[in-house]
Amino acid sequence: MDLRIFTEPQQGATYDTLLAVAKATEDLGFDAFFRSDHYLSMGSGDGLPGPTDAWITLAGLARETKRIRLGTLMTAGTFRLPGVLAIQVAQVDQMSGGRVELGLGAGWFEQEHTAYGIPFPKEKFARLEEQLAIVTGLWATEPGDTFDFHGTHYDLTDSPALPKPTQAKIPVLIGGHGASRTPRLTARFADEFNMPFASIEDSERQFGRVRAAAEAAGRKADDLTYSNALVVCVGKDDQEVARRAAVIGREVDELKENGLAGTPSEVVDKIGRYAGIGAERIYLQVLDLADLDHLELISAQVQTQLS
Numbered sequence: 046m047d048l049r050i051f052t053e054p055q056q057g058a059t060y061d062t063l064l065a066v067a068k069a070t071e072d073l074g075f076d077a078f079f080r081s082d083h084y085l086s087m088g089s090g091d092g093l094p095g096p097t098d099a100w101i102t103l104a105g106l107a108r109e110t111k112r113i114r115l116g117t118l119m120t121a122g123t124f125r126l127p128g129v130l131a132i133q134v135a136q137v138d139q140m141s142g143g144r145v146e147l148g149l150g151a152g153w154f155e156q157e158h159t160a161y162g163i164p165f166p167k168e169k170f171a172r173l174e175e176q177l178a179i180v181t182g183l184w185a186t187e188p189g190d191t192f193d194f195h196g197t198h199y200d201l202t203d204s205p206a207l208p209k210p211t212q213a214k215i216p217v218l219i220g221g222h223g224a225s226r227t228p229r230l231t232a233r234f235a236d237e238f239n240m241p242f243a244s245i246e247d248s249e250r251q252f253g254r255v256r257a258a259a260e261a262a263g264r265k266a267d268d269l270t271y272s273n274a275l276v277v278c279v280g281k282d283d284q285e286v287a288r289r290a291a292v293i294g295r296e297v298d299e300l301k302e303n304g305l306a307g308t309p310s311e312v313v314d315k316i317g318r319y320a321g322i323g324a325e326r327i328y329l330q331v332l333d334l335a336d337l338d339h340l341e342l343i344s345a346q347v348q349t350q351l352s
Contacts, residue, residue, distance in 0.1 A: 046320055046351045047076040051118055051274055051328035051342065055083035055157075057092050060102060061332050063138060067106045069337050070113055072180060077114035078106065079148070079328060083120050085157035089294075101131045107141035109300065115141055118239065118274060118328060119150030119220060122172060127179035127199060131166035135184065135210040148218035148239065149177060170226055172198045177234040181217065220274075228258035232275035237270040239328070242303065248273055249322035272326035273319055276304035279312050279343050291337060293332040305329065309346035316351060 050070045052274045054063055067078040082099040086092025115137070116332040130149075138145040152158075158165035166172060177255040186206035194201040196331040220239030221227040228251075231238045238255045240248045256266035265284065278293070278300045280286035286307055290297045300306035305327070306313055316327060333339065 046316060046324075047060040047326040048343070048348050048351065049077040049079055049326060049328045050336060051079045051081075051330045053081045053083070053330065053332060054097050054102070054264045054334075055081060055086050055092060056088075056090050056332065057086065057094070058097065058334050059094060060097055060105060063097065063102055064106065064109060064338065066331070066334050066340070067110055067113065067115075069340050071110050071239070073340055074348060075113065075340075076326070077116065077146070077346065078110070079118050082117050082124065082164045083117065083154060083157055085160050087151050087154075093329035103145070104137045104140055105256075106242075107137050107144070110141075110144075112144075113143050114146055116218070117148045118218070118241070118335075119148040120284060121152035121154075121167060121213065122149060122176045123152030123158060125171065127176040128183065128201060128204065128249075130176070131180045131183040131209065134215060138210035138215055139208065140210055141211075145210070145212070145236075146216040146218060147180070148179070148220065149173070150220065172228060175199050177217070177219075177230065181234055184208075184215060185263045189238075189290065191328045198246070217323075222247070223237075224254060228254040229262075231255050231269070232258040232262040232264060235269065237272055237326075239274055240324075241274040242276070242330075243273065244303075245322055247317050248319065248324065252323050256275070270325050271323045272328060273324050274328040274330060275319075276306075277301060277331060277339075277343065278304065278306040279309060279339065279347060281342060282308065289333065292336070309342070309350070312343075312347050314345075319346075 070078045099117050109296040116118040134147050151173040155165050175198050183206040192204040192206040218237045219235040220233045252271050259266045278289050305312045
């Protein structure tokens, strides 16, 4: 079971804070550092000092880390033209020496679009399908050849399809709860399917849909990696769990129901139940980015039991 650290910087984090978390992620033996792609805080928080851009952040971290994978859950398709996104991600992959992964989603948070003047199209899923085809098509085009795409939403003619990433194939992640279109897109374009913030039962059902879609598309279902994203709140005892839950404004019982919360043994047990339905990787949503002791505890008493 791979454990990855997943952050939500729109809730309030500077680049230096994210750098400290990324370095701890690397030093403590976690597999990867991922971040969300949002420009506006959610809930009651003020989001100070303000948003940081996902791919600018990852470009910086690419030069300041050596081992960990770097990526997004999920880049919002509404924020970037697909040709530009392909250039950005390929460049960060070069800057990291080939450690980048792209999670790409349709975009959903309308308020952040209106706050920053970003168009929020009514039809987002068809755009996402074209975006995935363009980004992966540009990367797959052989050097010296050109790439063309003529769709409903995007039109590319005689693109040199440059630059190329360092990796032969940048892993693409698709996620979500959709019962039909999401599994179909995953089967066509993705290397990994991520089920965000879902129960074991719902995850098992969605993994089954994705596996069936992969087989229908002529792929082996096991060629995909299956993962979950879950909020994490671990403490050495009940008092520490309660303290950490209070800091992030959550109730312990709710966290235990909907995430990975409790003592290390409780969290290891629940991760084991996700593994039992096919999850191979967990993205740990860490909400208090100042609490590096939390990461140390997870590394020492959770991750070691999963190795």
